[in-house]
Amino acid sequence: MAVPKKRTSKxxxxxxxxxxxxKAYLQSKLAxxxxxxxxxxxSNSFVVKTKLSAENSSSDDI
Known part of the structure:
Protein backbone atom coordinates (compact mmCIF):
# COMPACT_ATOMS: atom_id res chain seq x y z
CA MET A 1 0.00 0.00 0.00
CA ALA A 2 1.25 3.50 -0.83
CA VAL A 3 2.49 5.56 2.09
CA PRO A 4 3.34 9.27 1.88
CA LYS A 5 7.01 10.09 2.45
CA LYS A 6 6.50 13.30 4.39
CA ARG A 7 3.75 14.97 6.33
CA THR A 8 1.49 17.37 4.43
CA SER A 9 1.52 20.89 5.84
CA LYS A 10 -1.61 22.28 7.51
CA LYS A 23 -16.85 22.57 -5.29
CA ALA A 24 -19.56 20.90 -3.20
CA TYR A 25 -21.07 24.28 -2.35
CA LEU A 26 -21.21 25.35 -6.00
CA GLN A 27 -22.82 22.06 -7.04
CA SER A 28 -25.45 22.36 -4.31
CA LYS A 29 -26.11 25.94 -5.36
CA LEU A 30 -26.66 24.85 -8.97
CA ALA A 31 -28.95 22.00 -7.90
CA SER A 43 -36.75 26.26 -16.63
CA ASN A 44 -35.36 26.34 -20.16
CA SER A 45 -32.71 23.65 -19.87
CA PHE A 46 -34.64 20.95 -18.02
CA VAL A 47 -37.64 18.99 -19.31
CA VAL A 48 -40.20 17.86 -16.75
CA LYS A 49 -43.35 15.85 -17.32
CA THR A 50 -46.06 17.74 -15.49
CA LYS A 51 -49.01 15.35 -15.83
CA LEU A 52 -49.57 11.90 -17.27
CA SER A 53 -52.55 11.53 -19.56
CA ALA A 54 -55.18 8.91 -18.79
CA GLU A 55 -54.09 6.81 -21.79
CA ASN A 56 -50.45 6.58 -20.70
CA SER A 57 -51.16 5.75 -17.06
CA SER A 58 -53.14 2.56 -17.71
CA SER A 59 -51.34 -0.65 -16.79
CA ASP A 60 -52.74 -2.57 -19.80
CA ASP A 61 -50.25 -0.98 -22.21
CA ILE A 62 -47.23 -2.33 -20.35
Whole structure:
Protein backbone atom coordinates (compact mmCIF):
# COMPACT_ATOMS: atom_id res chain seq x y z
CA MET A 1 0.00 0.00 0.00
CA ALA A 2 1.25 3.50 -0.83
CA VAL A 3 2.49 5.56 2.09
CA PRO A 4 3.34 9.27 1.88
CA LYS A 5 7.01 10.09 2.45
CA LYS A 6 6.50 13.30 4.39
CA ARG A 7 3.75 14.97 6.33
CA THR A 8 1.49 17.37 4.43
CA SER A 9 1.52 20.89 5.84
CA LYS A 10 -1.61 22.28 7.51
CA UNK A 11 -1.94 25.05 4.96
CA UNK A 12 -1.80 22.64 2.03
CA UNK A 13 -4.32 20.23 3.56
CA UNK A 14 -6.65 23.09 4.55
CA UNK A 15 -6.36 24.53 1.07
CA UNK A 16 -7.36 21.20 -0.45
CA UNK A 17 -10.29 20.84 1.94
CA UNK A 18 -11.44 24.38 1.19
CA UNK A 19 -11.30 23.66 -2.55
CA UNK A 20 -13.26 20.42 -2.09
CA UNK A 21 -15.89 22.17 0.04
CA UNK A 22 -16.17 25.02 -2.47
CA LYS A 23 -16.85 22.57 -5.29
CA ALA A 24 -19.56 20.90 -3.20
CA TYR A 25 -21.07 24.28 -2.35
CA LEU A 26 -21.21 25.35 -6.00
CA GLN A 27 -22.82 22.06 -7.04
CA SER A 28 -25.45 22.36 -4.31
CA LYS A 29 -26.11 25.94 -5.36
CA LEU A 30 -26.66 24.85 -8.97
CA ALA A 31 -28.95 22.00 -7.90
CA UNK A 32 -31.04 24.31 -5.73
CA UNK A 33 -31.29 26.87 -8.51
CA UNK A 34 -32.43 24.20 -10.97
CA UNK A 35 -35.01 22.89 -8.50
CA UNK A 36 -36.39 26.40 -7.95
CA UNK A 37 -36.65 27.04 -11.69
CA UNK A 38 -38.42 23.71 -12.23
CA UNK A 39 -40.92 24.51 -9.47
CA UNK A 40 -41.70 27.95 -10.86
CA UNK A 41 -41.89 26.66 -14.44
CA UNK A 42 -39.21 29.02 -15.75
CA SER A 43 -36.75 26.26 -16.63
CA ASN A 44 -35.36 26.34 -20.16
CA SER A 45 -32.71 23.65 -19.87
CA PHE A 46 -34.64 20.95 -18.02
CA VAL A 47 -37.64 18.99 -19.31
CA VAL A 48 -40.20 17.86 -16.75
CA LYS A 49 -43.35 15.85 -17.32
CA THR A 50 -46.06 17.74 -15.49
CA LYS A 51 -49.01 15.35 -15.83
CA LEU A 52 -49.57 11.90 -17.27
CA SER A 53 -52.55 11.53 -19.56
CA ALA A 54 -55.18 8.91 -18.79
CA GLU A 55 -54.09 6.81 -21.79
CA ASN A 56 -50.45 6.58 -20.70
CA SER A 57 -51.16 5.75 -17.06
CA SER A 58 -53.14 2.56 -17.71
CA SER A 59 -51.34 -0.65 -16.79
CA ASP A 60 -52.74 -2.57 -19.80
CA ASP A 61 -50.25 -0.98 -22.21
CA ILE A 62 -47.23 -2.33 -20.35
Missing amino acids: SKSRSRKANWKR LSLAKSVLTGK
